[in-house]
Amino acid sequence: MYGQERARALELRERYPHAGEVLGLYLALVGVWESACGCARLKQAAAEVLPRVVAATVAHGPPALAKAVGGAVGGAGSGAGGGDGAALLAAWVADEELTPVERYLARATMRVVPFEGRPEGAPGRCPACGGPPQLSYRVASEDPLVSGRRVLACAKCPHEWSFSATTCPNCGESGRRTVHAEGAGGAPGDRAAPSVGRREAEAEALFPQLRAETCESCHRYLIDVDLGREPRAVPRVDELAAVPIDLHMAEQGHTKITPNLMGF
Numbered sequence: 001m002y003g004q005e006r007a008r009a010l011e012l013r014e015r016y017p018h019a020g021e022v023l024g025l026y027l028a029l030v031g032v033w034e035s036a037c038g039c040a041r042l043k044q045a046a047a048e049v050l051p052r053v054v055a056a057t058v059a060h061g062p063p064a065l066a067k068a069v070g071g072a073v074g075g076a077g078s079g080a081g082g083g084d085g086a087a088l089l090a091a092w093v094a095d096e097e098l099t100p101v102e103r104y105l106a107r108a109t110m111r112v113v114p115f116e117g118r119p120e121g122a123p124g125r126c127p128a129c130g131g132p133p134q135l136s137y138r139v140a141s142e143d144p145l146v147s148g149r150r151v152l153a154c155a156k157c158p159h160e161w162s163f164s165a166t167t168c169p170n171c172g173e174s175g176r177r178t179v180h181a182e183g184a185g186g187a188p189g190d191r192a193a194p195s196v197g198r199r200e201a202e203a204e205a206l207f208p209q210l211r212a213e214t215c216e217s218c219h220r221y222l223i224d225v226d227l228g229r230e231p232r233a234v235p236r237v238d239e240l241a242a243v244p245i246d247l248h249m250a251e252q253g254h255t256k257i258t259p260n261l262m263g264f
Ligand SMILES: [Zn+2]
Pocket: 126, 127, 128, 129, 130, 131, 154, 155, 156, 157, 158, 159
């Protein structure tokens, strides 16, 4: 079930040393998800999957996250006799305010639980659960000069849906989108310019399949994965490797519509 994701994460870990820790953790989580398949209930996931997500994160996560996860569980989990895990997952499902670490734990655990949300019917929100889009991708097009159909992938459930290529999924504004590759978009002479200038030539080669799509109205962006340029890409895995693009977008004052599993 997670074979493609595992293979792609292994491949990208070789190719993108900057994403080595994040993808190493992702691979550890894939191991947890694989052995948890069939875990259909939230309470069961809280009892059986959440502790293994914690263990995998402490063992394989970036040091700061590993430490924070240990702290979060020590604080929340031990107090009320183990009921807190289910409460955490329920809070995430209900879109309640969570700390970044809690959000990470809930999201990594809920990956194995079929999501039942309330569709909001808003444009740009998931038609299955009402969640925000994590990323967009383009399917390969017959015509090499034309980008393929645009698909959005939900941040809260596995659902994916077709969406207008010219509309912002966050605010619904049409025709005010800007596309950034890594390093692009900085005017010569601005603060980001030195690193931008140095990296511009290799930016295309580093992330041929990735770019950020920004809305000029609401200044939110998404990572877009172009399967036409890299058919082997697995959008949810490739998006995790886009950290340099995310940092660049933050420097430019743009915010991702919603952070990914790893908090970027
Ligand atoms: Zn959804």
